[in-house]
Amino acid sequence: DTGVSQNPRHKITKRGQNVTFRCDPISEHNRLYWYRQTLGQGPEFLTYFQNEAQLEKSRLLSDRFSAERPKGSFSTLEIQRTEQGDSAMYLCASSRQFDTEAFFGQGTRLTVV
Amino acid sequence: GESVGLHLPTLSVQEGDNSIINCAYSNSASDYFIWYKQESGKGPQFIIDIRSNMDKRQGQRVTVLLNKTVKHLSLQIAATQPGDSAVYFCAEIPPGGGADGLTFGKGTHLIIQP
Numbered sequence: 001d002t003g004v005s006q007n008p009r010h011k012i013t014k015r016g017q018n019v020t021f022r023c024d025p026i027s028e029h030n031r032l033y034w035y036r037q038t039l040g041q042g043p044e045f046l047t048y049f050q051n052e053a054q055l056e057k058s059r060l061l062s063d064r065f066s067a068e069r070p071k072g073s074f075s076t077l078e079i080q081r082t083e084q085g086d087s088a089m090y091l092c093a094s095s096r097q098f099d100t101e102a103f104f105g106q107g108t109r110l111t112v113v
Numbered sequence: 114g115e116s117v118g119l120h121l122p123t124l125s126v127q128e129g130d131n132s133i134i135n136c137a138y139s140n141s142a143s144d145y146f147i148w149y150k151q152e153s154g155k156g157p158q159f160i161i162d163i164r165s166n167m168d169k170r171q172g173q174r175v176t177v178l179l180n181k182t183v184k185h186l187s188l189q190i191a192a193t194q195p196g197d198s199a200v201y202f203c204a205e206i207p208p209g210g211g212a213d214g215l216t217f218g219k220g221t222h223l224i225i226q227p
Binding site: 004031033040041042043044045048055056091093095097098099100101102103104105106107 | 147154157159162202204206210215219
């Protein structure tokens with residue numbers, strides 16, 4: 001396991017469609033985070049899991065956004081009824097429970113047309 | 114609201130020179146600061162961190178300085194190389210927070226001129 005893996009790397013979708021992204025964290029990390037990054041900005045925290053429990057989701061951007069981590073390993077982030085404003089890089093990161101250092105994946109670049 | 118920000122959006126330096134990237138933070142209670150490097154098309158990569166009870170920390174070719182009096186953070190990169198070209202973000206974590214509390218600034222694009 002060489003790092004955090006995200007799929008797909010790029011996704012182009014039509015407005016109104018649903019999209020789902022997958023993140024596979026570093027195997028011994030029990031915390032998993034989702035961030036969104038728009039051009040020229042730093043990553044913006046969305047939500048995180050400790051094992052399978054979603055401990056923070058109030059910062060998800062709208063009720064169209066949801067995330068799951070059913071078995072405490074990989075996670076998915078779903079955006080329903082995509083809008084052009086959802087176009088961004090979606091980053092996943094993982095860490096051990098009490099570590100402040102989070103390791104990021106390469107992200108999924110979403111383009112909504 | 115309180116936020117982490119950066120003074121300069123773009124910094125251009127000659128290869129081999131030293132570079133200094135600055136960051137201003139406004140949450141005086143922040144406990145922990147991290148510098149990340151992000152290359153084009155990649156996720157942020159941890160470079161170096163510093164706790165609020167320290168004022169300097171050195172790594173390999175990098176030094177982070179923390180001035181709590183003026184709430185200023187800087188990243189010094191010695192003898193810059195082409196591979197140092199990237200966007201650099203500072204990030205802060207509030208007291209008691211973990212990586213879920215990471216708040217990133219806007220970023221500085223470092224360009225290394227040959």
